[in-house]
Amino acid sequence: MEKKKKILLTGATGYIGKRLLPILIENGYYVICCVRDLNRFSPPKNLEKYITVIKVDLLDASTLKNIPKDIDAAYYLVHSMSSSESYETLELKCAINFREALQKTNVKHLIYLSGIINDKELSKHLSSRKNVENELSKGSYNCTTLRAGIIIGSGSASFEIIRDIVEKLPLMITPKWLNTKCQPIGIIDVLAFLYKSLFCEETYNQSFDIGGSDILTYKEMLLEFGRKRNLKRTIITLPVMTPKLSSYWLYFVTSTSYKLATALVSSMKVEVICRDNRLAKALNIKTLSYKESLDKAFVKIESNQIASSWKDAFISGEMNIEISDFIEVPSYGCFIDKRVQTYQNRKECIYKIWRIGGETGWYYATWLWKIRGYIDKFFGGVGLRRGRTNKNSLTAGDSVDFWRVLYANKKEGRLLLLAEMKLPGEAWLEFKIENERLIQTATFRPLGLSGRLYWYAVLPFHGFIFKGMLRKLTQ
Numbered sequence: 001m002e003k004k005k006k007i008l009l010t011g012a013t014g015y016i017g018k019r020l021l022p023i024l025i026e027n028g029y030y031v032i033c034c035v036r037d038l039n040r041f042s043p044p045k046n047l048e049k050y051i052t053v054i055k056v057d058l059l060d061a062s063t064l065k066n067i068p069k070d071i072d073a074a075y076y077l078v079h080s081m082s083s084s085e086s087y088e089t090l091e092l093k094c095a096i097n098f099r100e101a102l103q104k105t106n107v108k109h110l111i112y113l114s115g116i117i118n119d120k121e122l123s124k125h126l127s128s129r130k131n132v133e134n135e136l137s138k139g140s141y142n143c144t145t146l147r148a149g150i151i152i153g154s155g156s157a158s159f160e161i162i163r164d165i166v167e168k169l170p171l172m173i174t175p176k177w178l179n180t181k182c183q184p185i186g187i188i189d190v191l192a193f194l195y196k197s198l199f200c201e202e203t204y205n206q207s208f209d210i211g212g213s214d215i216l217t218y219k220e221m222l223l224e225f226g227r228k229r230n231l232k233r234t235i236i237t238l239p240v241m242t243p244k245l246s247s248y249w250l251y252f253v254t255s256t257s258y259k260l261a262t263a264l265v266s267s268m269k270v271e272v273i274c275r276d277n278r279l280a281k282a283l284n285i286k287t288l289s290y291k292e293s294l295d296k297a298f299v300k301i302e303s304n305q306i307a308s309s310w311k312d313a314f315i316s317g318e319m320n321i322e323i324s325d326f327i328e329v330p331s332y333g334c335f336i337d338k339r340v341q342t343y344q345n346r347k348e349c350i351y352k353i354w355r356i357g358g359e360t361g362w363y364y365a366t367w368l369w370k371i372r373g374y375i376d377k378f379f380g381g382v383g384l385r386r387g388r389t390n391k392n393s394l395t396a397g398d399s400v401d402f403w404r405v406l407y408a409n410k411k412e413g414r415l416l417l418l419a420e421m422k423l424p425g426e427a428w429l430e431f432k433i434e435n436e437r438l439i440q441t442a443t444f445r446p447l448g449l450s451g452r453l454y455w456y457a458v459l460p461f462h463g464f465i466f467k468g469m470l471r472k473l474t475q
Contacts, residue, residue, distance in 0.1 A: 011077030153187025364468030
């Protein structure tokens with residue numbers, strides 16, 4: 001029996017990595033999944049015997065020793081666009097560390113997913129991608145770079161931002177960069193290029209632009225999205241909106257963080273159009289049009305089958321955390337609101353808990369949660385607009401409005417959330433089923449005097465909201 005080739009997959013918990021993993025396994029590969037936080041990775045049970053999960057932090061050279069020597073190929077799907085103001089330096093350091101680690105293995109082929117960088121004047125974000133590409137290509141292995149523009153798919157950052165704008169604004173007063181041209185590509189085509197390029201000698205030591213069949217302005221993309229949703233939209237572009245104003249506009253209208261909005265605005269002023277489509281012909285890939293990509297995305301959304309979402313990546317929030325640092329809820333020096341109530345039906349109670357947030361809301365006084373979301377957004381937080389990826393399932397690392405899932409175990413009946421809204425301290429919300437009772441605990445660890453004052457200011461609302469929510473969950 002032929003030994004399976006081993007593929008190293010970085011970004012295994014990311015938007016692309018989550019979707020590429022089952023494709024690699026279906027095609028007979030054994031996958032080494034690199035994750036920075038082991039507690040965040042929850043692969044489907046049916047895939048577990050085909051993978052090994054290792055802890056790798058590309059900024060910590062000591063963890064790179066965990067990469068096995070006998071890998072045959074690797075994917076580099078790591079980006080840090082909004083994790084820090086100095087993300088260019090961090091991305092370059094990650095690339096150098098990764099290249100040096102790969103040099104010590106048997107790897108024959110590395111595939112890097114980058115951005116289209118054909119314009120003479122590149123944004124900070126695209127310049128960083130180019131620098132990473134240059135660094136990775138210095139290795140002794142064969143390197144293939146696939147350069148994509150706007151990726152359209154259920155849960156992708158681009159798709160969700162377009163959706164936010166179009167579905168919320170009948171009349172749009174927009175920046176002039178909406179007239180910039182780009183060549184969007186469907187997520188299904190991105191995955192096809194990533195998989196079919198693997199061990200394809202025609203792709204070795206080259207870079208390729210990958211895009212869909214349409215070249216459109218951002219304005220045309222928004223209007224087409226509106227037509228798909230049967231929404232009549234009017235767009236007026238203004239030349240006076242500065243990059244900073246444009247970033248604020250994108251931040252307040254969509255679910256993106258301000259850091260990510262700033263990076264996106266700087267990139268949206270640059271045309272991202274493919275040089276040619278020679279790789280599509282070589283790999284026999286017939287790329288979808290923008291309309292077809294939208295259709296595919298809505299099929300997934302309407303059937304609640306979104307495989308991954310950019311909102312579940314930590315770049316969608318304001319906190320860069322290790323789940324293991326927060327999974328043990330503290331008690332010392334904390335304010336605690338603990339409420340207990342017997343439930344009428346365990347199955348129904350768990351069902352309700354696992355659907356909390358997003359479109360379902362918070363069961364009681366959801367309008368107050370929304371006000372808290374608007375306040376958070378105003379002060380630079382994530383607000384409630386992230387929602388949730390899947391209506392029925394939750395795994396560690398998922399976002400739920402302005403919370404992050406730290407632990408989710410249906411069988412055990414325990415869900416633990418960490419607050420990612422702007423707070424003078426840290427907050428946890430836990431639901432735990434024990435002895436035919438639901439225990440609902442809100443814990444707040446204040447930061448200084450402002451944290452203590454905040455707790456007492458919201459205490460009357462907690463008594464109203466948490467009591468009502470517990471009652472609704474246990475009915």
